[in-house]
Amino acid sequence: MAFTCATGKSTEKNRPTGKHRKPGRFERTTARAAGVAALTATGVVGTLAAPALAAEPAAEQTGLIPVVTVENSIVDQIDAQAIAQERAAAEAAAAKKAAQEAARQKAAAKAEAEREAKERAAREAERKRLLSYVAPIAGSYVSTGYKSGGAVWSSGSHTGVDFHAASGTSVHAVGTGTVVEAGWGGSYGNNIVIKMNDGTYTQYGHLSSIGVSVGQTVTPGQQIGLSGATGKVTGPHLHFEARTTPEYGSDIDPVAYLRGHGVNL
Template sequence: MPAKGKHRRTKSNPLTRGFVAAGTGGAAIALPLLGATGAHAAAPAAAPAAAPAQTAAVASVAETAKPAPRVYTVVAGDYLAKIAHDKNVKGGWKKLYADNREAIGDDPALIHPGLKLTLGAKSTAKSPAKADDTRGERASRSAAKTQAPAKAKPAAETPAPVREQAPAQSGSGFTAPVSAGVTTPYRASGSMWSSGYHTGVDFAASSGTSVKAVGPGTVVSAGWSGAYGNEVVIKHADGNYSQYAHLSSLSVSAGQSVGGGQQIGLSGSTGNSSGPHLHFEIRTAPGYGSDIDPLAYLRGHGVSI
């Protein structure tokens, strides 16, 4: 039996205290709830941190999945526009040249058989020796670069079949430059020519046809010549000069002696040309504007043409 005058203190329920605190101040019970809410709210914020890693992983996979660049080996008769068209190079020959400039050099028209071009990506090939500012030295070096690979090739890769089709030399050692018919005659008039007339004759030579020196002489120049594209000019013993224009590649260099019927390059469509052919001139001086009738000249040296 409890003692008189003493009252037992009734224990309050913890839950009841919680409600009382909530009713009086509101902070005691609310603070834990807000803390919990903050914790839950902070959790999703950490998730985006993983996104860059996932993006990098996807990019890495995509990079790995890219196809490897293709490599094309130049053959006789090739020129950049033809390769870009045949191989569907986006950006055309200008993109192909930009990607392979170090391998090709300063002149986009001078490419030689055996040269390796990267299609669809920038080439890592080493740059050839840079040409001098002097046109004559540049032409000589450019032609020398085209000649060296040809010497290293096996005989089976040279255009021997074309040589077999070449016309026979005359007794004077002169011959036609190609075995093909004439398409545009000498002195044909028209506004397409700066002089108002055709200063040479055009032969219907497809790209890659072997072009030969019409007679023995010395190469005066071999290289790029503006509207004529790649050209070779040869001085002969009689003081006249023969010119061969729009070539796709060169086989000789300035200062070199050549014989009648010797290959000096391959026909093409470089420079200001509507399509593959050989533009051929005979001149009394090495430069433009001193032309004479080329067919009459060849016939005067015993060439039947």
């Protein structure tokens, strides 16, 4: 763009051209800034004398301070981002550890609950077993009933029942109780009397052998002896009685007794 002076002639023609042209203000400032930046990079600026630097334009004119400020701001942002990432990683690790511990505690609590449940079930099953009753000889049947008459019995009638059994057949306690007699019982031959947990008594007679002793605790189905033909008897079998006391003459119906305790005869 050409400018016109007071004479009306263009001033463009009066400006020097080519290599003799004087650098403009913008060109000088840019050159100085580039020089200072280069010197700063090489460390030369630090060795320059104060008067020489005083001749240079203000830093604001070179644009160096804005550049340093921007660089510091970026470094601060990077540091803040690194700190935030480190904190987030630590929090994630802590959360993972807490979750693992919670899962471990939950699994341990579940295992403990299952163990306790199994123990309760086992105790309940054992309690029921101890309260249960069984037949004195498994798979057998009553061959002579209660109160059957005949001269063979001194009382005139049968005070118990006979279970069919060959000699040497396993004889079991019908329930939980304590042995109060184990030995020779006169007409009963080798016999066992047990005081049951409900306060009643059971007797097992004509045994070929005795496998328990007085004071011993027995449980339902436990083998206490073997059947035989000892005492006043015509052949091998098991004589079984239920009594209200351990003494002869306090007998009650053995079949009704067993059925009343859940035994299927």
